[in-house]
Amino acid sequence: MAVLASVDDNDESLMRLIRSGSHQAFSILVRRHTDKFFGAAFRMTGSASEAEDLVQDAFLKIWQKPDIWKEDKGAKFTTWFYRILVNQNIDRLRKRQKMVSDNSMLPYVADSAAGPEMETAxxxxxxxxxxxxxxxxxxxxxxxxxxxxxxxxxxxxxxxxxxxxxxxxxxxxxxxxxxxxxxxxxxxxxxxxxxxxx
Amino acid sequence: MQHDNLNEWLNKRMTPKARPDLAERIIFTALHAGQEKPHAVWSAIWKDVMSMVVIPHPSVVVATGIILGVVIGMQTGEGLSMLEQDWSSFLDVNEGGWL
CATH class of the missing domain: 1.10.10.10 (Winged helix-like DNA-binding domain superfamily/Winged helix DNA-binding domain)
Incomplete structure (x- = not known):
């Protein structure tokens, strides 16, 4: 019988359920932390649209590969998720650098420039x-x-x-x-x- | 103009709010992305195959050697004493016969 996730479950319990394929547990986790991690991602990238992409990619990674969560290491979920965000950000910057070096015609855009949506505000x-x-x-x-x-x-x-x-x-x-x-x-x-x- | 109150200045940094539908978009995308299931059978077979070719740690080799040595030594201990007895009786016989 499938175990139902509850909004009262802590992050680590939800990760256990996600490992067993619970999309409901994933939904609870995403709704609980999206705003918080969006803030962190924005501070790392300086762009709201890139921060959204970063948070989405990081959450999708833990959904698609939940086995990367090693419970026995005793880390808190939030601390561990920062690591995923930081690594995703490094990957994003590497891809951008590669894209720029592959195509010299592309103008270089500062990786952390504030997006136009922020500029006006x-x-x-x-x-x-x-x-x-x-x-x-x-x-x-x-x-x-x-x-x-x-x-x-x-x-x-x-x-x-x-x-x-x-x-x-x-x-x-x-x-x-x-x-x-x-x-x-x-x-x-x-x-x-x-x-x-x- | 000197600014030693760096923390105060950094605290003024504002962060925009995420779009209200961001969480729902992530949840929806995940639903369609599917989840990678661990291949339990294949990983077990792969583990077995790898265990055949993996070189054991030196300390494991030494410990196994010592244990095997003690076990074989204990098993052959009795045999040696029997051999000893045989040898001594053989000598006795020969001493008696030749000298």
């Missing part, structure tokens, strides 16, 4: 923050997103990104330095230069 300060985040290298932006915005501990963020704790701390430090320099140069309207510490 953003005020000047928001635009500055988005620009500051956009000029950060992808790994630094991901580190800031996970630790600052998503509230992961440094150890969890390091695990999610697949780097050592020291490396993560270094990424965070460089990101903050880059952001501070960007702020100091761009808050003065006479100096419109953008740069970040790579």
């Amino acid at each position: 953003m005020n000047e300060e928001q635009r500055r923050i988005e620009n500051a985040m956009a000029v950060l290298p992808e790994r630094q932006r991901t580190a800031i997103t996970l630790c600052f915005y998503e509230g992961l501990s440094n150890a969890e963020a390091a695990d999610t990104m697949g780097v050592k704790l020291k490396a993560l701390e270094s990424l965070l430090m460089r990101a903050k330095t880059g952001l501070r320099e960007y702020m100091n140069h761009n808050m003065n309207p006479l100096q419109g230069e953008r740069y970040a510490t790579r």
Whole structure:
């Protein structure tokens, strides 16, 4: 007899049901977390449409290959899902780089430029923050997103990104330095230069 | 102008809300995408085949060697003592006969 999923089930129980093919459990999980992970994906990509694609791809991955969830490793579902998002984002950037290098006629579009839907809605300060985040290298932006915005501990963020704790701390430090320099140069309207510490 | 209040500045960053139908679109797409079922039989066969060619870990080899050695040694221990007895009786006989 098939076990029915309930909205009261925790994420890990739902993943167990998804492994046994429960689309209902998958629906509950998606409805529960889409907004949260969309926020994280937006902060990583800087584009609402790309964030939607990223979240969709990540959820479809766990639906199609539920065996990638290893319960015995004891990770929380949300922490584990960040890893899927981060990896999907890396794949997306690789594909884009390949597409650009395969076709030199394609104009290079900054991977984290805010989409047109955001451009109209953003005020000047928001635009500055988005620009500051956009000029950060992808790994630094991901580190800031996970630790600052998503509230992961440094150890969890390091695990999610697949780097050592020291490396993560270094990424965070460089990101903050880059952001501070960007702020100091761009808050003065006479100096419109953008740069970040790579 | 110095900006040491980086955290405060970053906290002002707004995130747009996801489109209200995003979750439903994901659920709908998944329904049509289907799920990869693990091939239990094939994976079991594959595991068996692989176990035939996989080289065991050195510590497993040493442990197996020691266990086999002890077991064979214990089995042949009795035989050796019998051989010893045979040998000594053979010597006794020969000593008695030749010397």
